[in-house]
Amino acid sequence: MHQLTLSEMSKMLKSKTCSSTELTHYFLERIEKYDKKINSFVTVCPESALNAAKHADQLLSTHQSHHPLLGIPIAHKDLFSTEGIRTSSCSKMLAEYIAPYDATCVERLKTAGMIMLGKTNMDEFAMGSSNETSYFGPCYNPWNLDHVAGGSSGGSAAAVAAGLVPATTGTDTGGSIRLPAAYCGITGIKPSYGRISRWGMTAFASSLDQAGPMARTAHDCALLLETMSGHDPKDATSLNAPVPQYSEHLNDPINNLRIGLPQEFFTKDLDPNIQDVLNQVIEQFKHMGMNVQTISLPNANLSIPIYYILAPAEASSNLARFDGIRYGYQCDHPENIEDLYMRTRDEAFGDEVKRRIIVGTHVLASGSYNAYYQKAQKIRALIKHDFDRAFDQVDLIFAPTSPTTAFKVGEKLNDPVSMYLSDIYTTAANLASLPALTAPAGFSNGLPVGFQLIAPHLQEQLLLQVTHQLQCITDAHQHHPTLSNFEE
Amino acid sequence: MSTHCNSQLTHEHLRNLEQLAQLKLDENEHEQCFKSLQQILKMFELLDSVDTTSIDHLSIQPQCSIESLRPDTSSTQDHTPTLQQCCPHFNETTQHILVPQVIDSTSDEG
Numbered sequence: 348m349h350q351l352t353l354s355e356m357s358k359m360l361k362s363k364t365c366s367s368t369e370l371t372h373y374f375l376e377r378i379e380k381y382d383k384k385i386n387s388f389v390t391v392c393p394e395s396a397l398n399a400a401k402h403a404d405q406l407l408s409t410h411q412s413h414h415p416l417l418g419i420p421i422a423h424k425d426l427f428s429t430e431g432i433r434t435s436s437c438s439k440m441l442a443e444y445i446a447p448y449d450a451t452c453v454e455r456l457k458t459a460g461m462i463m464l465g466k467t468n469m470d471e472f473a474m475g476s477s478n479e480t481s482y483f484g485p486c487y488n489p490w491n492l493d494h495v496a497g498g499s500s501g502g503s504a505a506a507v508a509a510g511l512v513p514a515t516t517g518t519d520t521g522g523s524i525r526l527p528a529a530y531c532g533i534t535g536i537k538p539s540y541g542r543i544s545r546w547g548m549t550a551f552a553s554s555l556d557q558a559g560p561m562a563r564t565a566h567d568c569a570l571l572l573e574t575m576s577g578h579d580p581k582d583a584t585s586l587n588a589p590v591p592q593y594s595e596h597l598n599d600p601i602n603n604l605r606i607g608l609p610q611e612f613f614t615k616d617l618d619p620n621i622q623d624v625l626n627q628v629i630e631q632f633k634h635m636g637m638n639v640q641t642i643s644l645p646n647a648n649l650s651i652p653i654y655y656i657l658a659p660a661e662a663s664s665n666l667a668r669f670d671g672i673r674y675g676y677q678c679d680h681p682e683n684i685e686d687l688y689m690r691t692r693d694e695a696f697g698d699e700v701k702r703r704i705i706v707g708t709h710v711l712a713s714g715s716y717n718a719y720y721q722k723a724q725k726i727r728a729l730i731k732h733d734f735d736r737a738f739d740q741v742d743l744i745f746a747p748t749s750p751t752t753a754f755k756v757g758e759k760l761n762d763p764v765s766m767y768l769s770d771i772y773t774t775a776a777n778l779a780s781l782p783a784l785t786a787p788a789g790f791s792n793g794l795p796v797g798f799q800l801i802a803p804h805l806q807e808q809l810l811l812q813v814t815h816q817l818q819c820i821t822d823a824h825q826h827h828p829t830l831s832n833f834e835e
Numbered sequence: 836m837s838t839h840c841n842s843q844l845t846h847e848h849l850r851n852l853e854q855l856a857q858l859k860l861d862e863n864e865h866e867q868c869f870k871s872l873q874q875i876l877k878m879f880e881l882l883d884s885v886d887t888t889s890i891d892h893l894s895i896q897p898q899c900s901i902e903s904l905r906p907d908t909s910s911t912q913d914h915t916p917t918l919q920q921c922c923p924h925f926n927e928t929t930q931h932i933l934v935p936q937v938i939d940s941t942s943d944e945g
Contacts, residue, residue: 430923447932448922546921581921649885652878663856670857689859701858702871705849708856709872719879725887764874 348373349510350827353419353567356513360407360418367407367418371400371462374420378464378511381830384492387506389425389483390433391465396420399462406460415570415594417460422512424503425466426473427453427558428547432463436549437481438471440675440695450547451582452516452558452575459574464512468502471697472666473518473551475499476526476769479760480699487756488530489828490794494753497527503561504531509830514562514571518548520555521654522748522773525785528561529748529797532787534814534824535561536568539805540780541586543572544579552661553584555654555777564824565786565814569593572807591808597815602636604813607741611647612772618751624789624796625747631817632745642740644733647775649726654774655767656710656723663707666700702763731779734801743809744801747772748785752794776801784810787823795826844873 348370351359359365375393382388403418405411423429426436428446435441449457457463468486470478478486478501486501488494489509496505500517504527507515517524519537528535536559543558550556560571576590608629613622629639671677671691678694681687696704710719737744750771759766776783781801788798802809818824849869853860860868918925918932925932 447924581917646885649881652881655875656879667857686859688857692857693859693861693864696858698864698867701856701860701864702868702875704856704858705852705868705872706875708852709876712852712855719882722882722885722887726882726885729885729887762874763871764878767875767878 349377349513351513352564353513353562353570354415356419357415357417363407367400367403367462368397370418371396371420371464374464374512381509382506382511384487385489385496385505385509385511386484386486387468387496387502387509387511388422388465389435389437389468389481389502392432392463395432396462396464403460403462412460414459414574416456416574419461419514420464420512421456421461422464422467422503422506422515423453424469424500424515424517426469426518426549427466427516428549429453429463429466432466434466434549435482436472437469437483438695438697438700439482440669441549442482442676444675446547448547451544451579453547455574455577456516456571461514467500467506467515470499470501470523471700472549472662473499473520473523473556474662474699474703476522476766477754477759478502478527479756480697482697485756488753488794489830490532491753493755494794495530495756497530497753499523499527500535500561501527504528504533504535507531507533507561507563508828510827514560514567516558516575517561518551518556518558519773519777520552520557520658521777522770524559524561525748525773525783525797525799526769528785529799530753530795532790532795532797532824532826533561533563534565534568534784534786535559536572536784536807536810537776537782538572538576538807539586539782540777541584542782542805542807543575544577544582544585546579546581550665552658553665554661555658557777564818565784565811566594566597566818568784569597569811569815572811586805588805593808593811596808597812599812601813601816604637604743604809605741606632606637606639607642607737607744608639609644609647609737609744609746610641611644612746616750616771617747618791620791621747621750621752621796624791625798628788628798628817629745631821632813635816635820637813639745640741642737642744644730644737644775646726646729646733650730650774650778651767651771653723653726653730653778654770655706656719657727657778659703659707660711660720661707663704663711666696666704669695699763727778730775734775734779734781738803742802743813746799746801748797748799749773752791752796772799780804782807782810784814786814786818787826789823790826844869844876
């Protein structure tokens, strides 16, 4: 059952081949059996999940709801507020924080009838590319436990890849949906900035953060995206734009679409084995009738330094709220208010979070502001302009998701710049607020390889259409890791 | 202004940043942070070669004149109805959000 897509599960539920309660039991048992080795879940909610499944079964039996996601399990990245359930952002700072409300996208999926199984592992406060900085321990790649799941939505990616849950939510500030999705061999989409409400999402970098779905296929992501998306008056940055029925238009014609390959992304820095796998996808696109051409994004090589100026700057402001007063961790026996602030934050934040706060503080300090933050904002506009010019020539941009497959656990922990370079192909889409998707392309040395597509603003439909039609004629997305050695 | 002069990080400057960021790093943490910060700031030197004085060629124009912007005054709108709608545990009398008890007594810490 864990190999079924969301639509296949929905058909089984509606035809009463199985019930939501049976489906929920099935996945809860898989989590119990396999997740000790993977560590993709940090909180599991069996009682509330089974109560919700029972309610879903009542709705299914009386045909009171026809939503395609009714009765299907899901798990949420642990920075989405979930009412009455711990929401920790995988930090000691919030390890005992119980959210008093649901995030908007959680509420929308709950209203659709999805069954929340629990909360997934992530890099602390979404700061990381490997899911090794979590307070609850690293998340491991189900394809090879010696390798990372990717980050920061590593738990969400690993849980879907291992068949512990059919769909999850993630967030993407500089690649945190796309990178773990590529490393774990699943499909994930970061929509246009503002497409999904950020109300109830613990903020990392407010001008870059965006929620998105992660699942096995583009069709599944389409079902989730159309449910999660839409204007929210509680989020001033959410777009007041209509939400298309993405799942209804997946088979619309795509021949004669123009696909651009940025020359700056296909260089010697890209692993040749990954290049070979991606070349096969490019050939498939040509076979499907699309036109492939080379383009240029001249300022793309500046994405990493720009991102690591702007994101930490915003993070240093967003994380100022964690002061040991209103919520979260508080140090013992503070001598005075200053000692309370400083020791609370030092004891409860991990090394990477502290590093980024310090970088952010530096680039915003007077004397540094013009050289760093202001300049980075200007270059951000140049990067956006590069994409605008590129989309005059092409309809979609094709790129690698990552320069390598999933690296080994511990390999980059002591070298932050090397870790940051994992995001070399993903940060540009966040800086330009554009939608981007990753999907499985194949394998290299037993580990998944992902490809990335970037679309113009609010053209998520194109990403999903092309990927869905590719997945109809290929099988890279249909492979599953062997979990036989994972039981304890 | 160049990033190069700013990438000459000193221990005193890092201690000032720690103070500003309200973080109390011990000696070992300070040393580790110093080394990694040096590498990160070196990465930013790439920006020095980028000409952003040509930003005007993007022809970005404001959508309205300064005079037609609304005054910078706070809204008089009462936000209580919105809070009541989105936060079931919002107490209208105290204007606080009550933290509910954990709703799943069997929730398992993974």
